[in-house]
Amino acid sequence: MGSYLLGIDLGGTKVSAAVFDEGNRIVGRARAKTRAQRDDEDVFETIAKTGREAVADAGIESKHLIALGIGSPGPLDPDSGYIVDSVNIKFKNFPLGPRLSERFGCPAFVINDVSAGTYGEFKAGAGRGASHVLGIFIGTGIGGGLILDGSLYHGFSKNAGEVGHIIIKAGGPQCGCGNRGCLEALASRTAMTRKIKKAIRTGHKTIIKRMVDKKADVIPSSVLKEAYDAGDRVVMKVVHQAAHYVGVGVGSLVNLLGPEAVVLGGGVIDALGEYMMETIESVTREVAFEFTTKDLRIVRAELGDDSGVTGAALLARESLSYV
C-alpha cells in the first residue's frame, strides 16, 4: 500500500500534479492547461482531474493518499485552505483546500505557489541542508519564499515572502502593483520586455524585433536566451541590468535576514541563469555586509518545474503532524 502524497502546482497557465512515494520519489504525473479565464468551478474541476490523472499514472487510487498539497497564487489562508484572491485565476474566497480534501478523501494543504517552490528546493533541491533559505523565483513576475529556522515562514499576514514588491529604486519604473521601483518592475521578464521595446522604439538595433510579435505582451525567456546567445547588444545589456537589480534586492534581503542560502529559480533563471548568476552574486556580496555573506551560498534552483509540486507534497507531509 504505502503512503503516497499528491503535490499540485497551480499556475496561471498550467496545472501540474505529481504523486510521491514514501521515499519522496515521483511515481506518477499529470499536467493540464489551467485556462484561467474560466470560472472558479471549471478551474477547480481541471485541478481535480489533473490530480486524479497523476494518481492513476502512479498506479494507485486516491484512498492510498495520506495527504495532498497545492501551491496556488494568493493571497490565501494556509490555515483554512481558502484562496482569498488571485490576480490570474478567478478564485475569490474559494475553499480550495476543503474542496480538494473532500474530493480526494485526505487532508489537503494550501500554500502560496512560490513558497511551495522554495520549500521544495529547501527539502529536496538546492537549499538542502540549510536552515535559513531565501527563495526567489523570476519569471513574468518575481515571487519569493522564506525558510526561517527550518520552517516555512508565513508571517502574521499568512502571505509573507513578497520579494518582488520590495522597493529598491524609489521613483523608478511603474510596477503592476501600483508602486514605482519594485524589484519586479526592474528585473522580471515583464520589466526586460518593457526595456527592450523601448530600445526598439528609440531605434536601437536588436534581433528581437524580428523574433517576436510586436504586440507580444512579454518576450519568452527562450527568445531572450537565443538573442543573448547570438550576441544581441540590447538584450545583453537588459539582462545584465536585471541581474544587477536582482543583486541589489538580494543584498538588501541578506542584510535584513542573514540567510544561509539564497536559491534563485524561475523561467528567467532557468533560461538565462548562466549569464546572470555571476552578476547577481557579485552585486549581492558588494551590497551586503561581509559578516552576512562570508558563509552564504547563492545557488540556482535544482528542481526546475518540479519545485512546486515537490514543495506542496512535502509540506503536506510535514503539516500532517500538526493536524
Added chain:
Amino acid sequence: MGSYLLGIDLGGTKVSAAVFDEGNRIVGRARAKTRAQRDDEDVFETIAKTGREAVADAGIESKHLIALGIGSPGPLDPDSGYIVDSVNIKFKNFPLGPRLSERFGCPAFVINDVSAGTYGEFKAGAGRGASHVLGIFIGTGIGGGLILDGSLYHGFSKNAGEVGHIIIKAGGPQCGCGNRGCLEALASRTAMTRKIKKAIRTGHKTIIKRMVDKKADVIPSSVLKEAYDAGDRVVMKVVHQAAHYVGVGVGSLVNLLGPEAVVLGGGVIDALGEYMMETIESVTREVAFEFTTKDLRIVRAELGDDSGVTGAALLARESLSYV
C-alpha cells in the same frame, strides 16, 4: 531574596544599566559615558562598574542576579557572547558575555543593541501582544530587529535585522556602509543633516544655520524639532522626505514579512514622531498590499531609553530556559 535581572545597554555615547525584579519592574539604575575611543579593557571596566552601580542602587548584591543581558553594537555572536567587531567601540573578538558572566557570577547574554530594543518593546512596550514585530530605530543611523513567531530572529548570520541597509533607492545618496541609497542614507539623522547642510550651502533660508555649529557632524534631534516647531521650511521638508522614505522601507518590509506590528523608535522618532508618523503610516499602507496591512499596527515605541535595558534583561530571562 527574589530573582533579579540586570539589563545593560551599551551605546557609542553612554552605557545604561537597570536591575529588574521578578515582576520586570526596574528597581535600580545607573548610567555612565562610554568614552568609546578608549581601549577594550577600559570600556569593559566602565560597563562592569555601571552594572555594579545599578545593582547597588537596587539595594541588592550581584549574587542575587539570576542572569544579565547586554545589548551591544555588533556584529556579535549571541551563542558565544563574543563581540565580533564594532564600528564605534574598540571591541574586536571580545568575549563580552563570558567576561561579564565571570564578573557578576551569573549567566550573561549578549545581543545586538537594536534587537534588544525591539525585544523590549515586544515584551513590555508598544509591541506587546503581537507575535510578529518589526522594530525600526531611527537615530544617527537606522537599526532594526525582527520578532518572528514570538521569538527574536537571529538568522544564519546571527545578526539579522539590518533594516538600515536595505537599498530603497538604487543609485541614491552614499551611505556610510559604502552602498548608495540605503534607508539609512535617506532617512537617518545623518541623512537629514546632509540635506540641510546642502540647503544652507545652496542659499536656502533656515534657522538651523544659527542654531548649530557649522562643523557639527550631525544635527541633534532636539534642534530639528525646535526648528520644525518654529515652522522652518527647510527642516520641515527634510523631515517629511525622511518620513516618506521610512514609509517606503517599512512598506517593502511589510510586503516581505507580513508583520503584526511595526514599532518605530529611536531619537528621531522620540523628537519628531508627531510630525513623521502620519506620513510613515500612509506611505506604508500605499506601498504594501492591502492583505498585509489591513490588521497591521504601526506604532511608536513606548519605552524610550529603557527599551534596550528592558529587552536585554528580559531576553536574558528567556534565554535561561535554554541554557
